[in-house]
Amino acid sequence: MTTAKFRRSMQMTIAAAAGTLIVALTAGPASAGTGSGYCQSNSYTNCATIFYSSDFSGASLDVWNQNIPDFAPYSYSGGGAGSGQGVKNNAASALNRNSNSSATIWFYSGYSGPCDTMRPENGTDTRLRNTYNENASLSFSQGTSCYVW
Template sequence: MTNIRRAMAVALPAAAALAFSATPAQAGVGIYCTGEANCGTFYYNSNLSGSRTTFTGSGGINGSIRDLAGYKFLDSGAGQGTPVKNGAASFYNGSPTPTTIFFNSGHNGPCDTIAAYTNANRLVNTYNENASLWFGASGSNCYKFN
């Protein structure tokens, strides 16, 4: 019995630590909006042209992407295979709430907020300098697309 108690004394705190260290749900990535509540598409070129990558997810911080590093433009066309981070010229917000794109990772710096179901044919503050995305956020001091 003593060995079992010692094993439990070690195992339970370790299991509790794992339970509380889980990362929040991440946004999905693809080419199209597929019925998710929040959906936003980055385009390589202005006027919603060139290659694109679509992100989907829940609202709030769990649906955000703190760093676009590692994501690439997926669809055929100009820019396919190049990084999305610091590479997007336009954006479509297919969400029922505003979506904000930030210049820096971690939702910092200059930003563009795109109203629900609105095109940003040429990003202003984050044109080719986009590093993070937040569904359901309307950043302060952002350029507003209505």
């Protein structure tokens, strides 16, 4: 092998390794996330939709397979009222689309304070009670002393 061919072969190997490293660093977990429209079209063990408006309307945020200790970095997306607004202290209704466990919306960051717990696959209340426009975190578990529906 000539020196030029060897050098070119080494460059290609290094470029391929760097590309693999970049993909590995940016891919993130495949089974958890947030967005809009995921819970309606996908089947996840833990999936809840937070809505800007009452009656499950307006812009929304879907959360699946992860707890959210603080809604501060998240914004609503999709069409309707509230699109682009921050989620923290700005939610009016929510749906638990999970068939296995409860989802709880908490008044304070870090899963504390007054709370609303939604039983699995339950969306009978069209408005949050204890956390209406005072929502700071979400966990896929049932809180104690929460309003439950």
